[in-house]
Amino acid sequence: MTDAEDRKPQSDEARSAGRLPAGPAVAPAVDSESSTTSEFALPKGLATPRTGSESETTSEFALPKGLDAPHGPATEPDGSAFSPPNTYSARQAPPAFTPPNGIPTVSLTKDAPWQDRMRTMLRMPVAERPAPEPVQKAEEGGPAVPRVLDLTLRIGELLLAGGEGAEDVEAAMFAVCRSYALDRCEPNVTFTLLSISYQPSLVDDPVTASRTVRRRATDYTRLAAVYRLVADLSDPETHVSLEEAYRRLAEIRRNRHPYAGWALTAAAGLLAGAAALLVGGDPIVFVAAAIGAMLGDRLAWLCAGRGLPEFYQFTIAAMPPAALGVALTVAHVDVNASAVVTGGLFALLPGRALVAGVQDGLTGFYITASARLLEVMYFFVGIVTGVLVVLYFGVKVGAQLNPDTALGDSQRPVLQIVASMLLSLTFAVLLQQERSTVLWVTLNGGVAWSVYGAMHYVGGISPVASTAVAAGLVGLFGQLLSRYRFASALPYTTAAIGPLLPGSATYFGLLSIAQNNIDKGLVSLAKAVSLAMAIAIGVNLGSEISRLFLRMPGGSAAGRRAAKRTRGF
Numbered sequence: 262m263t264d265a266e267d268r269k270p271q272s273d274e275a276r277s278a279g280r281l282p283a284g285p286a287v288a289p290a291v292d293s294e295s296s297t298t299s300e301f302a303l304p305k306g307l308a309t310p311r312t313g314s315e316s317e318t319t320s321e322f323a324l325p326k327g328l329d330a331p332h333g334p335a336t337e338p339d340g341s342a343f344s345p346p347n348t349y350s351a352r353q354a355p356p357a358f359t360p361p362n363g364i365p366t367v368s369l370t371k372d373a374p375w376q377d378r379m380r381t382m383l384r385m386p387v388a389e390r391p392a393p394e395p396v397q398k399a400e401e402g403g404p405a406v407p408r409v410l411d412l413t414l415r416i417g418e419l420l421l422a423g424g425e426g427a428e429d430v431e432a433a434m435f436a437v438c439r440s441y442a443l444d445r446c447e448p449n450v451t452f453t454l455l456s457i458s459y460q461p462s463l464v465d466d467p468v469t470a471s472r473t474v475r476r477r478a479t480d481y482t483r484l485a486a487v488y489r490l491v492a493d494l495s496d497p498e499t500h501v502s503l504e505e506a507y508r509r510l511a512e513i514r515r516n517r518h519p520y521a522g523w524a525l526t527a528a529a530g531l532l533a534g535a536a537a538l539l540v541g542g543d544p545i546v547f548v549a550a551a552i553g554a555m556l557g558d559r560l561a562w563l564c565a566g567r568g569l570p571e572f573y574q575f576t577i578a579a580m581p582p583a584a585l586g587v588a589l590t591v592a593h594v595d596v597n598a599s600a601v602v603t604g605g606l607f608a609l610l611p612g613r614a615l616v617a618g619v620q621d622g623l624t625g626f627y628i629t630a631s632a633r634l635l636e637v638m639y640f641f642v643g644i645v646t647g648v649l650v651v652l653y654f655g656v657k658v659g660a661q662l663n664p665d666t667a668l669g670d671s672q673r674p675v676l677q678i679v680a681s682m683l684l685s686l687t688f689a690v691l692l693q694q695e696r697s698t699v700l701w702v703t704l705n706g707g708v709a710w711s712v713y714g715a716m717h718y719v720g721g722i723s724p725v726a727s728t729a730v731a732a733g734l735v736g737l738f739g740q741l742l743s744r745y746r747f748a749s750a751l752p753y754t755t756a757a758i759g760p761l762l763p764g765s766a767t768y769f770g771l772l773s774i775a776q777n778n779i780d781k782g783l784v785s786l787a788k789a790v791s792l793a794m795a796i797a798i799g800v801n802l803g804s805e806i807s808r809l810f811l812r813m814p815g816g817s818a819a820g821r822r823a824a825k826r827t828r829g830f
Contacts, residue, residue: 379432379439379495405503406443406468410457412506413437414472416487417448417455419513422477423484424613424751427626430455433491440494441503452632479613480693481752486513488749518693522562525691529608530555532687532759533582537604538680539710540765545596549589550604553582557605572643579609579647587655599768602648606764607684611640612796613692613755619797645771652775674714681710681760688756698752701742705757709735713761725788728761729795729802735761736803744807754800763792 417434421427427450434448434457446459456471490509493499501509520528533554534547542550557578564574582605586598618633685706689699709731716727739754770785 379436406459407470408503409438409441409443410459410468410470412503412510413448413457414455414470415510416491417450417457418472418474419483419487419510421450421455421474423481423487424477424479424617424755425484425749426617426624427451427621427629428624429749433487436491436495450626450629452629479691480518481698481749481755482519482693482695483513483516485695485698485748485752486516488747492747519695520690520693526555526558528687528690529558532684532691533604533608535604535680535684535687536607536760536764537600539677539684539760540600540603542597542600542604545594546600546604549585549596549601550582553585553601553605554608556581557609572639575609575640575643576647579605579644580651581605583648583651583655587651587658587660590655590660591658599765599772602652603764603768606644606648606767607759607762609640609644610762610764610767610793611637612758612762612793613751614640615793616755616758616797616800619794620801623798623801644767648768648771649775652772656775674718677714678707678711682707684759685756688759689752692752692756694752694756702753702756705735705738705742705753706760708738709757710760725791725795728792729799731761732758732796732799733803733806736800737807738803739800740804740807750804754804758796758800761792761796763789766792 413434416437417430420430420433425433430450431448434450434455435446438444438446438448438457438459443459445461446457448457449455453474454471455474456469458467458469460467487510490501490506490513493501494506530551534542534551537546537550557580560581561574561578564577583602586601586605589596589601590598614633614637618630618637620630621627621633622630682703686699686703688706689702694702712734713727713731716722716730717724720727735754735757736750739750739757742753743750766785766789770782770789773779773782773785
C-alpha cells in the first residue's frame, strides 16, 4: 500500500469525526438520520421551540407559560375599595338593610328655625345628610369657595366672640356654607380657633381655612344682627349674594354699641344696689353698693385702657365695694355691711361665661368647655383676691364683720321681686342687648326669683335644688322666646340668671378665710360652686327640654339624635 492510499482512510475518519475541515475536492455522503453529537444540541424527542420575530420577555414579573392573566373590571382595579368582591353576584345579593324605624328625612324648609335644622344636620353622619337645596344663586362657574369659607369664618368669629356656645356657632357656620351649595363641609370650633374644611367630592382635594378669635366683646345687639344675617342666608325666599353678605357683615362690625359708657357705669351701680336690696339691704346699703360698684367699674376701665389683663381688672374692680363695706363697719354705721359687699360681687361674677362653659361640656365640646371654665376660674380667683385683701386689712383694723349673719329677708317678697327685675334689667344693659329684648328678660328674671323664693323660703327646699329649678325655667322660657323670634337664646337667658348668682355664699366664704376659719370658708365656697353649677346645668336642661317636646326637623322627638356619642360605641 502506497503512502497516498494509507493517508486517505485516515483523513476520512478525521472528517467524519468533525476534527478536519472538509476540502473542496472530497464530499463525503452524509446520512440524513445520523445523530448529532454536539453538547448544545437538543436531545432526540424534544420539539424545537418556535421563536417569533420579537425577543422573549425575560422579566421576573412576566407570567409563567400556562397561566392565564386575570381580567379585572374595566373601571376599578382589582383590590380597590370601590370594586365589589370577586365572589359577589348581583343576582345573589343580600336584601338591603333598613332600620326598624325607617330612615328619617330632613326637611330644609322654613318649618323650623335654622338653628334646629342645622343642629339636626350636624348631629347626623355625613353619609346620611340629605343633598343641599341651594338657596343663594351662585355665580357662573360655581361658587367662589375661598370667599364663602372666609365669610363663614368671619360670621363664626363674631358669634364666638359674643359668647355663643360652640354647637350654635358650628350650626351657623354650617348654615352659611349650605346656603351657597357647599354641602360637604365640616366646621370645627374651639375656644380661640375656628376652622372649616370643604371637599367637593371623594376624589378632590379638600379646601381648609381657619381664623383665630383674639378679642372678645359682649354685645348682644351685634349677636342678634349676625343671627338675622344667617337667617336671611338660610331663607329660600330671600336672595343674599356674597357681596351683599360681606356688606352687611361690615356694617355689623362698624356699628356702635347701643349704650354709652356712662350708661354702662350707671347700670353697674344699679345692679349692685338691686342685689343689695335682694339680700336684705336698706336704702343706705343700696346707695353704698351702687357707689362702690361704679368706682370699681371706672377703675376696671382705666386698667383696660392701660392694657392690663382681665384678671387684674376683676381684682381691682372687686376692691371698692368691699372697702366701702369695711369702712361702714369701722365707722359704726348701723347698716348691713355684708349686703354692700355682696351687692358688689353680683356685678362681677362671670355667670355668662360659666353657663356657656357648662353648655359646651354637656354638648360634647370638651376642649372649649375646659377653656371656658378655666377662664371662669381665673376671673373668680381675681375677685377672691381683691375682696380677700380688703377684708384681711379690715379685720386687722378692727372691723366687726360677722360671717354668721344671715342675708335675705323672706318677709319682703314684693320688694325682692322688684329688686330681681331691676337687677335683670341692668344686667341686660351691661350685655348691650337690644331694647326690644330687655322687657322680656326682665320678666324672665322676675319669674326665676319668684320660683326660687317660693321653693326655698316658703317650701323649705334646699337652695341648690331651688336654684336648679328656677334656672331650668329660665332656660325653657328663653328657648321658647328665641324660637318664636328666630334669634339667639342668650339675650333671653343670661341676664335672667342674675338674681340667682351665688354672691352671698362667695362673700361669707371669703370672710371666713380672712378670719382664719379655713374649713368654714371652704364649705361656703363649695356651696357657691354648687349653686353656680346648678344655674348652668338648669339653664341647659331647660333648653333641652324645650327641644325635646317641640317638633324638630328629622322626625319625632323620640328619634332625636344626641349631641355627641361619647360612650365608646
